[in-house]
């Protein structure tokens with residue numbers, strides 16, 4: 236059993252090395268992005284890097300970034316030089332499913348403004364077709380959520396409301412998440428358009444055509460991937 240944590244860290248260190256002095260950097264969320272934030276903190280502390288500004292994609296990443304000495308600012312309309320984030324699934328075109336950590340909306344809002352979106356992951360995240368292994372997280376409004384879920388089921392989606400305990404999971408934005416099972420053969424772009432036009436849906440975990448490169452770590456080394464069309 237390979238040490239997945241070590242692999243995640245290797246990918247994260249490669250991406251963090253792309254950050255140079257003065258950059259505005261989108262800081263992703265999750266167990267892999269955490270290593271990138273820590274590495275940026277280390278580089279600042281060691282004097283390898285100066286004057287970067289982080290824009291965090293979750294309350295958790297905001298807190299970690301501040302803890303490791305990164306100056307954090309809220310998202311504003313200026314472009315970001317780079318964003319670094321993990322993913323739940325990565326297809327050969329570097330289209331992604333994200334949001335198993337619940338941060339998909341802030342991640343998409345932030346990363347759409349990045350000149351480069353660099354994805355970091357271990358090799359278990361690679362798939363040939365999105366939805367192969369992971370559900371598609373769909374952020375939905377709390378108000379009327381049962382009606383929204385009916386609308387999602389009417390689209391042919393399986394899955395369930397994310398509910399780890401007695402109460403549904405609540406995002407940083409105060410919304411719920413429906414983890415949708417995607418029928419085999421679904422075209423992500425078509426489903427994305429349909430979902431974005433569905434009342435009660437706020438956003439989805441599809442990140443299509445956004446990633447510019449990926450560092451994917453496997454036991455035999457870190458592979459650098461570019462989108463294949």
Ligand SMILES: O=C[C@H](O)[C@H](O)[C@H](O)COP(=O)(O)O
Nearest residue numbers: 265266267321334336337338
């Ligand atoms: O909402 C969470 C994010 O989209 C994460 O980037 C994604 O879930 C991957 O997380 P991890 O690196 O923990 O597998």
